């Protein structure tokens with residue numbers, strides 16, 4: 001089993017709570033992905049320390065040190081390749097990637113977005129969900145395409161929106177769901193059970209569900 005584990009890098013910019021969830025899942029030798037590198041574009045991102053404490057290789061590629069986006073990405077790409085990465089997970093990585101980088105990693109580059117895509121692309125998703133009065137909100141793990149917060153959906157988790165919710169309480173409920181759905185999506189992708197087909201992800205196997213409903217509904 002372990003020989004077939006997909007070598008996976010995680011790109012972060014901040015606290016790295018999703019990264020931590022992925023690291024915890026991959027600590028199980030039966031998990032189909034192993035984390036080979038955690039890379040941050042922000043020096044001193046708290047997630048770097050967490051990753052190092054877990055015994056993982058870390059790197060910083062500070063975007064501010066490069067003349068343009070592509071020079072930054074070429075260096076990042078070299079680090080990923082050097083670490084032997086076969087899959088890349090964006091986990092709170094706050095840089096928009098160029099079509100060049102996305103093209104290099106197409107089908108092997110996934111992201112988590114805090115909404116049920118295609119709703120609420122962009123920022124402030126919890127605030128906007130409350131303002132729209134939606135009753136169900138959640139998060140999505142998807143393949144990265146040149147459009148921001150778009151691309152084939154691998155897995156989603158739904159949570160209820162409660163009348164008394166603030167962006168903070170709703171965000172905390174969604175974040176908990178993120179920590180469950182990202183490991184699921186990585187497992188599906190790394191094991192080859194989530195397959196890109198005609199612009200969609202098909203989940204193979206009757207036991208492989210890629211939708212989660214939060215048990216912490218509070219209703």
Ligand code: GRF
Pocket residue numbers: 014015016017018019091092093112113114139175178
């Ligand atoms: C998460 O809400 C994720 O959905 C979004 O950025 C946030 C990152 O949080 N893309 P963390 O760094 O994983 O704690």
